[in-house]
Amino acid sequence: MKSKFYALALSLGLSSSAFAQESRLAFDNxxxxxxxxxxxxxxxxxxMAADPSLAKRMAAVEDQTKKFESTSTSNRSVVGAVVIPVVVHVVYNITTQNVTDAQVAAQIDVLNKDFAKTNSDVTLVPDAFKPLAANTNIQFVLAQQDPTGAPTSGIIHKQTKIASFSSNDAVKNSKKGGSDPWPASSYLNVWVCNLSGGLLGYAQFPGGRASTDGVVVLFSSLPGVASGxxxxxxxxxxxxxxxxxxxxxxxDASCGTDLVTDTPTQQTSNYGCPSFPHVTCGNNxxxxxxxxxxxxxxxMYMFSTGQAARMNALFGAGGSRASLLNSSGARTTRQLAVATAGGVASLAEIRLYPNPATQTLNVSVPEKQAATWSVKVYDLSGYEMKQARYDGQGRVAVASLPQGLYQVVMSDGQQTIRQRFQKE
Ligand SMILES: [Zn+2]
Structure with missing residues (x-):
């Protein structure tokens, strides 16, 4: 399994030289x-060339992903929405690159709709793929707390002397004219800046260095900034x-694999707006x-079910981005942002106390609503701890749980909230 992945990584690495050529071509033209x-x-x-241990770390991510994918949906430790705190670094040289907070908020809204399958153009998915179009259950919220615990808008505006950045990660380093990341274990870092050579953006895969983790996008790719x-x-x-x-x-290869089974094998990238079906590699x-x-x-208007599972694996037991589930970045005194079905973030103030708990864990849902909530306790491998019973009145009996760290998943049928607690 591992050697297969190394071979894949190698082939992906080799084929990426085509991108470099494409990039230069666009720059000249x-x-x-x-x-x-x-x-x-x-x-x-x-x-990978600079850090031989990266392939090993990425192979470990693949191993964990395969385990997650082979676990039945009901036993997966990811239930309901994963909410990721985001910090957006707007690094601008001239005023037009200094996108507004409203434009950043509109970008977060696009992300939430696309990842929840509530984007209005999902209706355009061809019938052949409609059963595969997925709500990923992953949502994004601008950070409400910075790494020191202070309130924040989740948006940093920083002027730079650098006229345009490339994919060399300078934008992520204040010494090179960029903006330093917030801890990758607690935040998704997004840098918005001017990029040279027609580059629209780039990202770092799970397994990479924390100091450069995150995504970079061209300022004019945000909604409402430009046309095109x-x-x-x-x-x-x-x-x-x-x-x-x-x-x-x-x-990234001719009829290559994206490591997802429900997406058809296709020959290469498509550009513009192809009509369906564009048949390649013997697909439909x-x-x-x-x-x-x-x-x-x-x-472009869909993720597939297989892609959604692959992404959710990162938040399952042993997942390489699971630490984000414990981030306090999206909380103000234990408020947790939850995405509604409409893709608009709302706030639900749910508190678990005492934490750690020994006999009874209280859930601070409003009294009148307590009976309408389901409250379940899971261990960190994703197994439901049925001995921890919710009484429908805001209390969970935890006396018979072994000591340790658990995840509580609370849902009123519309929104799902997860929090961890310690049993002592
Ligand atoms: Zn890409």
Missing amino acids: SKATPGRQCATMDVLKAQ PYSKGRTATHEVGHWLNLRHIWG GDMSMNYMDYTDDAC
């Missing part, structure tokens, strides 16, 4: 409309897909409307 350009695989290739084929915020959707371990849908049509292809923003 700025009048032509360059295709979507994402430097994620270039960056991976460079990182890449102006609806789908660059961030694509790059966050990479950050959550998704590969390009064509596998490329899934060119997938966010992980290279099509225009207006022509």
Whole structure:
């Protein structure tokens, strides 16, 4: 299994030289409309060359992903929405690059809709793929607490002398004219800046260094900033897909694999707005409307069920981004942002106390609503601890639980909240 992955990584690395050429071509030919350009695989290739231990760490992520995928849905430790605190670093040289807080908020809204399958253009998914279009149950909220615990808008505006950045990660380093990341274990770092050479963005896969973890997007890719084929915020959707371990849908090779079984094998990237079906590699049509292809923003509108499982694996037992579930970045005194079905974040103030607990764990849902909530306790491997009973009145009996750390999943049927507690 491991050797297969190394071989895959190698082939992905080799094939990424095509991207470098494409990038140079577009730079020399700025009048032509360059295709979507994402430097994620270039960056991976460079990182693998510089750090021989990266392939091993990524192979471990793949092993854990396969275990998660082979676990039945009901036994997975990820239940309901995963809410990821986001810090957006707007690094600008001139005023037009200094996108507004409203534009950043609109970008978060696009992410939430795309990841929840509440994007209005999901209706355009061809019938053949409709059963595969997925709500990933992953949602995003601008950070409410900074790493010191102080209140924040989750948006940093920082002027730089650098006219444009490349994929060399300078934008992530204040000594190089960028903005330093917040801890990757607690936040998704998004850098919004000017990028050279027609580059739209790039991301770092799980397993990479914490100091460069996150995604970078071109300022004009945010919704409401510019017009054109890449102006609806789908660059961030694509790059966050990479950050959550998704590969390009064509596998960065001719008829390659994206490590997901329900996406058809396709020959290469699609550009523009292809009509369906575009048949390649003996498939019944490329899934060119997938966010992980290279099509225009207006022509990509789905993640698949297999992609959703792959992303959720990162938050399962032993998952490489599971620490984000414990981040206090999205909480103000234990308020947790929860995404509603409409993709609009609302706040539910739910508190677990005392924590640690020995006999009874109290859940601070409003008294009148207590009976309508389901409250379940899971161990960190995802197994439900049925001896921890919720009484329908805001109390969970935990006396018979072994000592340790547990996850409580609370749901009123519309929103799901998870919090951890310690049994002593
Ligand atoms: Zn990409």
